[in-house]
Amino acid sequence: MSEEEKHILEPQRWVELYGDYLFNYAIVRVNDQEKAEDLVQETFLAGLKAKDNFQGKSTERTWLISILKRKVIDTYRKQYASKESSMGEFEQEISDGDFYRSEGPFKGHWMEGKGPHSHSLMPEGELEQVELMKIIQLCISHLPPNLASVFVMKMIDEAESEEVCKELGITPSNLWVMLHRARLKMRQCIESKWLK
Template sequence: MMDEIKIPPTGHQLNPHNWVKVYADYLYIYAITRIRNEEQARDLVQETFLAGLQSMHNFAGKSSERTWLTAILKNKIIDVYRKNSSGLKAQEITDVKAEDDFFQEEGHWKKEYWPQRFGMDDYDPFTKKELNQVLQRCMQKLPALWLSVFTMKHLDDETTDFVCAELRISQANFWVVIHRAKLNLRACLQKNWM
């Protein structure tokens, strides 16, 4: 079916006939680690290939095919984040009472909430793989906005300003959300990993 598509000459090294074979698995893994739904991840990869075909004339050759396709997918994932967090983003998050339970007045952890040691060998790939699976399950339990903010900041290494602009949240909301997400993930990891 790909043979029927007319590919405009770009003068650059794009080979859409091989995209599915070469990049589908990589793009799927990239998508599934950032969103909650396997079917949606597959759809996003297909939409990425379609968008790539439609915008081949925009490919300037300044990056590899894989990097270019990943950038397209990343933008599609950000659109999903926006959609998932709509309605939540306008709501100011001001209730920080839950965090007060974890800290003393001077800002130090209360003894009963001190972070526990994971006790894992940094060089054991099997342990790391198992921890990563537990972390992924814990991340899937986060509310949509929290997952979006945490993923953009810590998986995609986006700046705070970029995350706030893309998700249309204030910096104050960002810091509360990221703090709550980290506390939630820590508690989940301590419960399910240790």
Template sequence: MAKHQLHPEQWIDVFSDLLLNYALIRIKEREIAKDLVQETFLTAIRTKEQYRGEISEMNWLFLILKSRILDHYKKKKEVLESQLKEADDDEDSDDFFNSTGHWSKNGAPNEWTTDKMVRSAEFMHVLNECKNRLNEVQNAVFTMKYIDGEDSEMICKELNISSSNYWVLVHRAKLKLRECLEKNWMT
């Protein structure tokens, strides 16, 4: 007998906010995040016969949403490709490092005081805002790697990114995210 059962009539009241949060951490625009949550419920209803009850209905809904989000990244393939090209160009005009590849005067990290390094709700919003300032490709790669814990091989395959591009992208995303936090929270 199945361990779990579906209660679709309760989904919106019970799970919609949780799913919206999950989507908004991964997708910049609220409207798109809302649409993806809606698509998740619709997909779940249409495929409910395939549910075997081996995982909880919440986890099942999250799996569907995760797959919808990945599809959204893939649909943006053209944008991703043009931004990959921009990222390559960006490498040549680097603000963080000088011509010898060492930290530039303005790009070097400043010391952060421990009293600012708190995980408050306000900080979480600043962190998410800073993440949202990354371009689409950096945001997608960064989210998959550091929030979803996917490995580089899977990310490169799904987003059609070369391994060398990937490491540079992630590193640049970290540089930008750290700089944004320093400017908007730590000072």
């Protein structure tokens, strides 16, 4: 594409052109259909409002995604803000009590059934790869919301740790503990789906 060629916006065609694409982006990150639909609508409306700021440097789609990305992060922030009122619950979610033995000579060791069983988490065949992708999505949706937001920002968006901490208002040590918790749960969830 030549440098002079500028992208233009065609809001009349947004739903048709980008509806599915934005919806995909949103649902992977918020795991709630209704919420994802709302985010798509809010993105288009915000895009319309900010239309004059569009400089045509990026494509229409990239520009809309950048608006949606911001909105997804705002959703996460709201989840955290509402958590502040119930810090006890938050603490409980990051404690390890339900995975390791909390007393006895084997304190700190895996609790029966909470550690890994199978040799491999991953299926061999190609068809099963598709199945695995579905399982990953399902398992992300089973994570508690605050663990899910950390997991998605870090693992799917590959955001910098500083950015995640800043956006969510958590400390780096919170972040690493939560990411660890999310992985514990994801591993367990995926394994249990295969064993079924």
